[in-house]
Amino acid sequence: MFNIFKRQSAHRKPHAICFVDYEHWYISLGKLHNQKPDVKGWFNEISANYDIKDIIFFADFSNTAIRLEISKIREVSSTIVETQNASAHHKKDFTDFIMLDHIYQKAVKSDGIDTFIIFSGDGHFSSAVSFLVTRCNKEVLVYGVKDAMSTQLKNCASRFFEIPGRDEELYSCYKAILTSLKPLTEKSNRKKGKRSFPTFWATVEAVSRKNSIDKGYVTKALRKLMEDGYIYQKSVKVNAVKTIKVLNVNWDSAKKDGIFTD
Numbered sequence: 001m002f003n004i005f006k007r008q009s010a011h012r013k014p015h016a017i018c019f020v021d022y023e024h025w026y027i028s029l030g031k032l033h034n035q036k037p038d039v040k041g042w043f044n045e046i047s048a049n050y051d052i053k054d055i056i057f058f059a060d061f062s063n064t065a066i067r068l069e070i071s072k073i074r075e076v077s078s079t080i081v082e083t084q085n086a087s088a089h090h091k092k093d094f095t096d097f098i099m100l101d102h103i104y105q106k107a108v109k110s111d112g113i114d115t116f117i118i119f120s121g122d123g124h125f126s127s128a129v130s131f132l133v134t135r136c137n138k139e140v141l142v143y144g145v146k147d148a149m150s151t152q153l154k155n156c157a158s159r160f161f162e163i164p165g166r167d168e169e170l171y172s173c174y175k176a177i178l179t180s181l182k183p184l185t186e187k188s189n190r191k192k193g194k195r196s197f198p199t200f201w202a203t204v205e206a207v208s209r210k211n212s213i214d215k216g217y218v219t220k221a222l223r224k225l226m227e228d229g230y231i232y233q234k235s236v237k238v239n240a241v242k243t244i245k246v247l248n249v250n251w252d253s254a255k256k257d258g259i260f261t262d
Contacts, residue, residue: 014114014139016050019103021120022059022073023095025163026066028121028145033164037069042143042163043076050115058099060084096124103128107136115139118157123150130156171259173221174230176211177203178249178260181231185249197238198247230254 025037046052055077061067062084073080081102085094103118103125110116116132118125121144132138133156142149142157146164154160180203184196204222208215225231230253233245254260 013049013051015053015112016046016115016117017053017106017110017113018046018055018117018119019099020055020057021095021099021122022057022066022069023063024120024122024148025145026059026069028148029163032145032147035164037072039069039072040075046117046141050117053113054079056081056102058083058095058102060095093124096120096122100125100128103132107132107138110136110138113138115141117141117143119143121145121149121153123152126150126152126156129153133158170221170224173207173211173213173218174225174259176207176213177218177222177225177231178254180207180210181247181249185247185251197236197244199244200233200247203247225259230257230259 022037029035029037043052043055056079057073057077058081059066060083061070061080070080081098083095083098099120103116106113106116107128116129116138118129118140120142125142129140129142132140139158140156142153142160144150144153144160144162146162149160149162181198184198200222204215204218207213207222208218222231226233229250231247231249234248235243236246237243251260
């Protein structure tokens with residue numbers, strides 16, 4: 001599910017401590033991606049590369065939906081900080097304030113900790129991350145929900161990771177589709193005097209047959225490429241009476257976003 005770099009260590013895994021803004025994770029992931037946090041999956045990924053000394057979860061657990069997540073959190077950590085604020089205002093900022101206080105306290109007493117892992121997308125944490133990296137010489141990994149992460153926060157971190165991560169199987173299908181379309185849609189690759197008319201269903205059939213991928217999955221991937229603007233249809237007149245919808249590719253966009261490489 002997550003893709004984090006593999007570390008080379010001759011002796012031991014780096015010691016790490018984690019600070020998790022669970023409100024950001026739970027609420028943003030639900031609103032933007034209609035998913036719930038996979039706490040155990042995330043823990044398994046980071047613990048494969050780091051010796052996790054503690055994971056501290058922060059949230060206003062008076063929120064009923066988040067409170068129901070406590071049993072899931074306790075599978076990986078018993079350190080839970082309730083940030084409920086009696087005031088009706090700025091509740092999220094209050095959680096950030098408490099979490100920042102814990103981070104700075106740990107920074108002062110960080111003997112034996114090589115890496116700080118912070119799960120939040122809020123730009124409020126940029127200064128703390130910058131302080132840890134530049135003044136404390138710590139490696140800082142930042143995790144956050146895709147489309148809900150501050151650019152400044154990402155830029156301050158040693159490395160950042162967005163959740164949900166890329167669906168590698170789906171991207172593999174994207175590559176198969178675009179590889180099939182490349183010689184048919186790029187003018188430089190067309191044989192002189194010949195025209196190609198790659199249609200939606202003909203492309204699904206060809207990609208499925210050549211790559212042994214289920215047609216339904218190819219259809220899903222092709223529709224997603226069209227929804228995201230990488231592929232579009234254009235009406236083309238093939239003769240005096242017939243017009244068909246032909247697939248075209250926005251190659252510059254696909255290459256820029258890493259969807260396809262030559």
